[in-house]
Amino acid sequence: MTTETKLPFDQEYVSSFSKQNNEPGWLLDVRNSAYAALDTLPLPRPDKTKIDKWNFTGFTKHVVESEIFTSVEELPESVRTLIDANEGSKNLYIQRNNTPAFSMVAEELKNQGVIFTDIFTAARDHADLVQKYFMKDGVKADEHRLTALHAALLNGGVFIYVPKNVEIKEPLQAVFLHDNPEASLFNHVLVVADDNSQLTYVENYISTAEAENGIVNIVTEVFANTNARVAYGAVDNLSKGITTYVNRRGTAGRDAKIEWALGLMNDGNTISENVTNLVGDGSFGDAKTVVVGRGEQIQNFTTQITHWGKHSEGYILKHGVMKDSASSIFNGIGKIEHGASKSNAEQESRVLMLSEKARGDANPILLIDEDDVTAGHAASVGRVDPIQLYYLMSRGIPKHEAERLVIHGFLAPVVNQLPIEAVKKGLVEVIERKVK
16 A cells, blocks of 8 residues: 655646756656656665655755856865865766756766766767666666656766776766755766776765755666676765665676775665676675764665676675664675576674664575575674773773774774775765764
8 A cells, every 4th residue: 555645846847847957758758657656656665664754755946056166176175075186086076956066077088988977968968878777777767656756856966978998097076065955866876887898986975054854865877787897986974854765776797896885974864775786697796885873863774786697796794883872774685596606695794882772783684596606694783892992991092082993993894995095085084073
């Protein structure tokens, strides 16, 4: 049984917005079909987390127009600190609320056929290419109500395409700045790495405005075709009043690699799905995640790697810290389908609770439908070791500083393995602010 979805915008508005945006007819069809299906689709059911009372639709403005930036020097300090001066500033996209506010791509990449632009420009100028991948074989609009909402109300995001045999050495970086409390984000990030190509993509979500009933609905689709490699790094740092649904999904072809490095640092209620489908033989997936929860927030994190191809390898590593009255569910799923022989699925989840009211639940799951494979998992949930604290405090270190050192030590095995320096640096700074 489903319930009616109450939205401040009707289907006529959705169609009008698409036409005013000069979107191709296929994208208008996707929007209309998704909107029409809303009341027939259920909400997703994250394990052990009730979300039926969460706010996913209670907003008043679909698009907030914001001023653009004409140079890197004009960027707010909060954004400039996220940019790697040696790498990221060469290929940079800034979205301010719902406005494409700044873009810079090296001429060398343009000459090689690389596309790095906002999702709407891509839909207009590269319609056939975007249509080939958009919400078809990755995340589908009719999976549940939140994916349908995303498709119907899409209002931002980026598109990246790397042609065959092109290797991008410098990271591509996107910063999604939320500095208007009335802005809602329905961002779609679509990354396509063609055969034998390689790229590193880094994104940051940052709130500088406190929103009382903010909504962020993010969908990412990554396609690594034959022998391609995609390193995808993200640090999400959205404010307390924002309810976030984020679905990052990758599809790896033969001998392809997708590596995720995710720092999930939101202060509001959050559902996060990170799924990698290892479709091709010899494909590889690696998902590293760090989380810090605080206040009274409720979060649910599901990381899944599904093996379809023979000799595929999947690794999941998750460390989380819960403070105050925060509670989080950590689901790790390694699934090996029948026929994916010689595959390997490994996962590890660790949760550290810093207070009596903090809650963390780590659930390692292995679903094996093939005999000739290897698989393993490890999980632990616990509180700060009082002996560790006592040892540090006996050396004259105040309790709050001792806890900070323990937290950094606990998260270090994941943070230090993140392959993207820009993500690692930004993540350490966010962790430092949250654990003070």
